[in-house]
Amino acid sequence: MYRDEKRSWMKHLDFTILDMLMMELALILAYGWRFEHAWLFNHELYVRIAVIALLIDVCVVFFSEAYTGILRRNKYQELRSTVTHCAVVWGGVLVYMYATKTSVEYSRQMLFVFLGLFIILSYFSRVVLKRVIRKRKLEDQNKAWMLVVADTHTVEQCLNEIAHDKYTDFKVSGVVVIDQDMRGQMIQGIPVVASADTFMEYLRTNVVDEVFINGNTRSSSEALAAEMVELGITAHISLINTKQMVPNRRIENYGSFIVLTSSMHIANARQLFVKRLMDIAGGIVGLALTAIAFVIFAPIIKIQSPGPVFFKQVRIGKNGRRFNFYKFRSMYVDAEERKAELMKDNEMSGNMFKMENDPRIIPIGHFMRKYSIDELPQFWNVLKGDMSLVGTRPPTEDEFLNYEYHHKARLGIKPGLTGMWQVSGRSDITDFEDVVALDTQYISNWSLGLDIMLLFKTIGVVLTGKGSK
DSSP, X not given: OXXXXXXXXXXXXXXXXXXXXXXXXXXXXXXXXXXXXXXXXXXXXXHHHHHHHHHHHHHHHHHHOTTTTGGGOOHHHHHHHHHHHHHHHHHHHHHHHHHTTOGGGSOHHHHHHHHHHHHHHHHHHHHHHHHXXXXXXXXXXXXXXXXXXXXXXXXXXXXXHHTSOTTOXXXXXXXXXSSSXXXXXXXXXXXXXXXXXXHHXXXXXXXXXXXXXXXXSHHHHHHHHHHHHHTTOEEEEOOOOOTTTOSSEEEEEETTEEEEEEOSOOOOHHHHHHHHHHHHHHHHHHHHHHHHHHHHHHHHHHHHSOSOSEEEEEEEOGGGOEEEEEEEOOBOTTHHHHXXXXXXXXXXXXXXXXXXXXXXXXXXXXXXXXXXXXXXXXXXXXXXTSSEEESBOOOBHHHHHTOOGGGGGGGSSOBEEEOHHHHTTGGGOOBHHHHHHHHXXXXXXXXXXXXXXXXXXXXXXXXXXXXXX
C-alpha cells in the first residue's frame, strides 16, 4: 500500500498551530509587560483581540498558503516569510480595530510589542520545529526502501534528481542497471544490486518497498510496473523528464489515458471558488457604485456629447473568447472612426493605443478616466463571468489580430478590472512588451493573496489618479 502525500493547506497543520500558539503567547506577554504582569484573559476587550487574531491568522494561511516549501527554506528566507506573515496578521487586527472604531481603547505600546514578540517567537519556533522534523526524517527508520531501475545513459540523472533529497519519505537503497551487468559497483555512493537478468530474484529475496522505473521504452516500463504491482511493490514510472521542458506538472486521467498536464499556473478548486466568490461580491458592490455614478455623470455625458451613456465594444477574453465590454462613454461618438488618423501619435510601442490629451475625449471624460469612473460598468462583466476583479487588460479585436505568438500568453486567465499593469503605472508604461511581461508574471505567480494585494493597491492608484491619461 502506498501513502499518498497530503497536498492541501492542512499539510503543514503543525506549523499553523505553532504560529497560533506563538501569537497568543506574544499577546499574553505584551499585555503583561504593558499592564504590569496582568493576565490578558481577565480583560474582555483584549480577549476579543486574541480571538480575532486567530481568525485572521486562519484566513491568511488559507489565502496565502504561507507554508509551501517551508522545510526547504534557509534561515533568511524563513525570516522574510515570518515577518510577512506576522505583519499581515497584525495589519488585519488593526483593520478590525479601525472598522469597529475601537482602536483608541487599545494600548499602542502593547500592540507594537506584540508585533515584535510575534515575529521573534514565531521565527525561532519555526526554526526549532524544522530542525526537529528534518532530524526525524534523516533518522527515520521506517522510510520506504526504493530501487532505481534505469540504463547506463540515464541512471546518473535519475539519482541526481531523486536520491539525495533529505526530506523524502523514501531511501534509495540500490540501483538496477538494465543494459549492463554492473553488480558490485557504486554509483553516487549507492550500490548496483542487480542487472536485468537478476532483478526479479533480488526482489524475491530482499526488502523493496518501491521501484522507480526509467526504462528503455514506455511499453517495457509499463510491463515491468505491472509485475511490481503483482508482487505488492509500489511502482513509479517515469513518463517524461520535464526539468527543462514544462512547469507546473500534474498527472491526470483522461479516459483510459494517464496524461502529464502542464500550465503557466495550476490553481486548485478551492482557490478558483474563492476567486469567483470575490468576483461576485465585488460585482454586486461595484454595480451599486455604478448606479450612483450613472445618476451623477449620465446627464453630463449627454449634455457634452449627445449619444449613448454607455460604450460597448467587443473585447478579447480568456484564451481568445470574445465578449461585450462596457464602460461609461468618455469619448465622442465618432472616437473609433477617428482612431486611425491618430495612430501616428500613439505613445505605446506595440499592440495598444495610448495618447496623452487625446482629442476624442469629452471634457468630463478626462476626470472620469483619471479616477477610473468610466470603468465602473465593467462590474457587470465581472458579475457575468466574462471578467474578474483582478486579471489582465482585455485587448480589442484589432490589437488581438496583431499579436505575436508570445503575446497570447497574457490571455491565459480571465481579463480583469485591475492587474499588475494597472498598479504599476498604467499609461506611464509605454512599451507593450513590458505590459506582456507584467501580465505573464501575474499569471505565473497568481495566488489569492496576490489578488487581494493588487486590489488594495488599485484603491490607492484610483484615489490618486496615478498613471492615468
